[in-house]
Amino acid sequence: MRPSGWPRRSGYERARLPGLIGREAAEGGPGGEVVFFVDDADEEAQRLRGLGVEILAGPVDRPWGHRTLHLRDPDGFVVELAQEIPGERPRHD
Numbered sequence: 001m002r003p004s005g006w007p008r009r010s011g012y013e014r015a016r017l018p019g020l021i022g023r024e025a026a027e028g029g030p031g032g033e034v035v036f037f038v039d040d041a042d043e044e045a046q047r048l049r050g051l052g053v054e055i056l057a058g059p060v061d062r063p064w065g066h067r068t069l070h071l072r073d074p075d076g077f078v079v080e081l082a083q084e085i086p087g088e089r090p091r092h093d
Contacts, residue, residue, distance in 0.1 A: 033078035041083040
């Protein structure tokens with residue numbers, strides 16, 4: 001368990017963006033995305049919309065146990081905010 005207030009982060013390659021944000025990455029755009037874990041994706045979405053941030057997708061529940069929100073930062077990079085939620089357990093047949 002991470003200490004309270006300590007952000008976790010990760011990154012994904014550009015080829016995975018269509019499955020996450022529902023569209024292809026723009027030509028010359030970012031090479032991937034960065035992920036920050038938050039306590040409440042819906043609360044962050046509301047806060048960021050109020051600040052005029054461009055929301056690309058979400059919040060949406062993902063089967064791997066995240067509720068995600070994708071946005072574009074001022075430099076055009078894709079940023080994912082992810083909240084941990086109960087997900088599907090992997091099957092071991």
